[in-house]
Amino acid sequence: MTPPSANPVDVLIVGGGIGGLSAAYALAREGLRVRVLERAGAFGEVGAGLQIAPNCTRILHDYGLLDEVKSLGVLPRSMVMRDAVDGGELTRLDLADLERVYGFPYLVIHRSDLHGVFLRACRREGVDLVTDARVTGYENTSSGARVRLADGRADEGRIVIAADGLHSVARRLLIDDEPVSSSYVAYRAALPIEDAGRDVDLSEVSVHVGPRCHFVRYGLRGGEMLNQVAVFQSPKALAGEEDWGTPDELDSAFAATCPDVRSGIPLMWRDRWWRMYDRDPLMTWVHGNVALLGDAAHPPLQYMAQGAIMAIEDGWVLARHAAARRAGDGAIDWQGALAAYEAVRPEHCRRVLTTARAWGELWHLDGLPRLQRNALLRARDPYDYSFTDWIYGPTALTPEEEPPMFTPIPLDTADVSGLPGDTDAPAPAASSPRG
Ligand SMILES: Cc1cc2nc3c(=O)[nH]c(=O)nc-3n(C[C@H](O)[C@H](O)[C@H](O)COP(=O)(O)OP(=O)(O)OC[C@H]3O[C@@H](n4cnc5c(N)ncnc54)[C@H](O)[C@@H]3O)c2cc1C
Numbered sequence: 001m002t003p004p005s006a007n008p009v010d011v012l013i014v015g016g017g018i019g020g021l022s023a024a025y026a027l028a029r030e031g032l033r034v035r036v037l038e039r040a041g042a043f044g045e046v047g048a049g050l051q052i053a054p055n056c057t058r059i060l061h062d063y064g065l066l067d068e069v070k071s072l073g074v075l076p077r078s079m080v081m082r083d084a085v086d087g088g089e090l091t092r093l094d095l096a097d098l099e100r101v102y103g104f105p106y107l108v109i110h111r112s113d114l115h116g117v118f119l120r121a122c123r124r125e126g127v128d129l130v131t132d133a134r135v136t137g138y139e140n141t142s143s144g145a146r147v148r149l150a151d152g153r154a155d156e157g158r159i160v161i162a163a164d165g166l167h168s169v170a171r172r173l174l175i176d177d178e179p180v181s182s183s184y185v186a187y188r189a190a191l192p193i194e195d196a197g198r199d200v201d202l203s204e205v206s207v208h209v210g211p212r213c214h215f216v217r218y219g220l221r222g223g224e225m226l227n228q229v230a231v232f233q234s235p236k237a238l239a240g241e242e243d244w245g246t247p248d249e250l251d252s253a254f255a256a257t258c259p260d261v262r263s264g265i266p267l268m269w270r271d272r273w274w275r276m277y278d279r280d281p282l283m284t285w286v287h288g289n290v291a292l293l294g295d296a297a298h299p300p301l302q303y304m305a306q307g308a309i310m311a312i313e314d315g316w317v318l319a320r321h322a323a324a325r326r327a328g329d330g331a332i333d334w335q336g337a338l339a340a341y342e343a344v345r346p347e348h349c350r351r352v353l354t355t356a357r358a359w360g361e362l363w364h365l366d367g368l369p370r371l372q373r374n375a376l377l378r379a380r381d382p383y384d385y386s387f388t389d390w391i392y393g394p395t396a397l398t399p400e401e402e403p404p405m406f407t408p409i410p411l412d413t414a415d416v417s418g419l420p421g422d423t424d425a426p427a428p429a430a431s432s433p434r435g
Pocket of ligand 1: 019136169186274293294295296307
């Protein structure tokens with residue numbers, strides 16, 4: 001490996017996940033010298049799926065990468081939400097119409113395929129990609145910022161972007177906080193479609209929502225693969241046990257779900273699982289010449305399927321502001337660019353993080369609130385986009401461009417009289433997002 005400090009760069013990026021690589025590409029295509037420091041021995045991603053909404057495919061189009069991403073993914077025709085207990089349909093999105101409304105498609109793709117698209121794009125743009133480089137410390141200098149590596153070396157850039165994920169070291173420069181456990185755990189599976197053992201409709205993204213659990217299913221790689229995510233609340237986590245989220249809990253969490261969901265559970269990977277953490281929103285992301293990006297700044301619960309998307313948006317916004325502040329001699333007003341980035345992105349991501357928490361609560365309701373939720377979702381006009389405009393529209397570059405949020409509908413406005421089911425549980429005080 002080349003000693004990192006041998007060749008100074010404009011932008012030093014810590015972390016080669018989707019956030020770090022997409023930001024590296026965004027900045028390198030503006031003509032900047034960019035280096036990525038990744039702690040792992042190779043650049044890579046976990047082999048499971050990602051949903052990519054129009055607010056991201058719009059950026060991929062701008063990057064000239066959308067056709068490649070489309071060729072590797074699947075363009076589903078609809079997204080259908082069903083009740084995980086009785087299997088009944090609750091609501092749907094017509095994704096062809098969604099593309100007509102927002103101008104760009106909703107697609108699903110293998111994470112490693114999207115990561116690979118950015119890795120190849122970075123190589124084409126001459127990004128210096130360094131592995132086995134674990135960053136342990138950051139400091140501002142008179143001319144930029146410096147990082148320290150675990151092996152004793154140092155490196156520096158005019159600015160440093162920390163895209164080092166949920167357990168970010170750089171975040172400690174800004175706040176002394178910890179990841180927040182949701183007590184939920186995610187199991188994943190990505191397998192050849194012929195191993196599914198039955199017919200699965202890959203023209204849809206299917207989401208089953210149930211008491212303390214949900215199940216997501218869609219196709220990958222042009223329909224050659226099936227992707228599944230099974231998420232549930234861990235009783236052992238609630239009891240304070242260390243060893244939580246284990247496969248025995250998976251089976252009992254889904255025991256009372258409908259046959260369609262139950263048939264997917266034996267296919268889940270059982271040798272690894274993902275405990276679900278987020279962090280409280282952080283509104284300050286810049287410390288001198290060091291800026292947070294991606295999960296380092298805003299790790300969400302994944303219910304909005306916007307975590308990787310927010311990371312990609314961050315890099316696009318920062319690169320646009322850097323390009324807009326380049327003088328004739330090529331020098332960039334980085335303080336201005338970082339201030340413009342920080343003026344717009346934290347508020348957008350705060351909205352996504354808090355909506356994801358509320359959306360997860362809504363998905364996992366039981367008793368009367370579950371029936372109220374179902375009634376509201378069934379009453380929804382599938383062609384009403386007032387609840388997605390704030391998220392799927394163009395990514396805001398300034399606070400003024402950030403669209404208004406949707407109007408929540410209180411659960412207790414639902415008419416559930418005459419519906420069969422358990423109506424003993426109290427209704428929660430919280431109101432629900434539309435949709
Ligand atoms: C079950 C599940 C489903 C999801 N589904 C979706 C979805 O459908 N759509 C969506 O948009 N998002 C989704 N997400 C969220 C998404 O996966 C993340 O938000 C996104 O991957 C974050 O990317 P990142 O690059 O910021 O961080 P990471 O992917 O965590 O990358 C951080 C990188 O930094 C490296 N690193 C860490 N520390 C150091 C260090 N000290 N020095 C050097 N390198 C370091 C790591 O090795 C890693 O490569 C989902 C998440 C989960 C758990």
